[in-house]
Amino acid sequence: MAIITESEVYYALLEEHTKETGQPFDVKAKELIWNYTQGQPWLVNALAYQTCFETKAKRDEILEKMPITEEMIIDAKEALILRRETHLDQLADKLREERVKRVIEPIIQGREESYDLLDDDIWYVRDLGLIKLDGGIHISNPIYAEIIPRQLTFGTQQTIHHKTAWYVKDNGRLDMPKLISAFQEFFRENSESWVERFQYKEAGPQLLMQAFLQRVINSGGRIEREYGLGRGRTDLMVIWNYEKKGEEQIKQDTTKSVQKEIIELKILHKSLEKTISEGLEQTYQYMDRCGQNQGHLVIFDREKSKTWEEKIFCKTESYKDKKITVWGM
Numbered sequence: 001m002a003i004i005t006e007s008e009v010y011y012a013l014l015e016e017h018t019k020e021t022g023q024p025f026d027v028k029a030k031e032l033i034w035n036y037t038q039g040q041p042w043l044v045n046a047l048a049y050q051t052c053f054e055t056k057a058k059r060d061e062i063l064e065k066m067p068i069t070e071e072m073i074i075d076a077k078e079a080l081i082l083r084r085e086t087h088l089d090q091l092a093d094k095l096r097e098e099r100v101k102r103v104i105e106p107i108i109q110g111r112e113e114s115y116d117l118l119d120d121d122i123w124y125v126r127d128l129g130l131i132k133l134d135g136g137i138h139i140s141n142p143i144y145a146e147i148i149p150r151q152l153t154f155g156t157q158q159t160i161h162h163k164t165a166w167y168v169k170d171n172g173r174l175d176m177p178k179l180i181s182a183f184q185e186f187f188r189e190n191s192e193s194w195v196e197r198f199q200y201k202e203a204g205p206q207l208l209m210q211a212f213l214q215r216v217i218n219s220g221g222r223i224e225r226e227y228g229l230g231r232g233r234t235d236l237m238v239i240w241n242y243e244k245k246g247e248e249q250i251k252q253d254t255t256k257s258v259q260k261e262i263i264e265l266k267i268l269h270k271s272l273e274k275t276i277s278e279g280l281e282q283t284y285q286y287m288d289r290c291g292q293n294q295g296h297l298v299i300f301d302r303e304k305s306k307t308w309e310e311k312i313f314c315k316t317e318s319y320k321d322k323k324i325t326v327w328g329m
Helices: 006-021 027-037 041-054 070-083 086-094 098-109 119-127 142-152 154-159 176-197 201-217 246-251 272-290
Strands: 131-133 137-139 221-227 234-243 256-267 294-300 313-319 322-328
Touching: 006 027, 006 041, 027 041, 027 070, 027 142, 041 070, 070 142, 086 142, 098 119, 098 131, 098 137, 098 142, 098 201, 098 221, 119 131, 137 142, 142 154, 142 201, 142 221, 154 176, 154 201, 176 201, 176 294, 176 322, 201 221, 201 234, 201 256, 201 294, 256 272, 272 294, 272 313, 272 322
Parallel strands: 256 294, 294 322
Antiparallel strands: 131 137, 221 234, 234 256, 313 322
């Protein structure tokens, strides 16, 4: 699959859309398009077309020539995923192939080693455009990184009966400790049967948690994901848009705000103490990069000989200058 450069995205594809519609892309919108697509031409054009011709704002003649903003690109990306465009559906079909699964599953797991991957499988999946080789093996771009787990858990999302309103505080913010605690209980009661339904069973815990979060936050937020072979973890950032209420609204000039929550997922392979130690440092680094002072580290213990009483726990750690809540499952 041909990939174009950042300069070609800005000065070729996006400029063509501007010439056709008279609508310029502001700097942040261009940067976000590059970040989302990493030069995949179909995705660049699809995002540009969605913002130029499909959004409600663009159908309003009064706003016809207004610049395309970062917020519009975010909305366009979500619309493409929900509409399940033909191109994206074709990628979803590829995920069912066994040789694709052999490469994608350990990436979703964030597995630390790649010793059993076949070279032919790696090149095949790269030629499909699903992965890139840049000193490691990663999903090609953030849009595909979001589509893959959502596609693999689409049916699961529809059958999780947890409502967004259960986890929203009176001030409009998302109650993340309550949400993760609910998932902890859900995982204890349902994981064995639900994970068995997944084609990608080895990545089952990570996929099930992402499905649960997606179901709850769909109406008011999104999830940004980072994972890759050799990382030993999956990083999630929940972005929740809300209207301030009560005292919080009085203290601020605007009623609109954004809440960001960091969640890191790890599978227990070493001792619990070692896994927590590594996880705290990794979570800290991700929080620091995202400018957040608190976060959550979720550790999945897949040892069948242990009881749930041994696996389930919650404790808060003060690591360096940040607060990290550690959840065992």
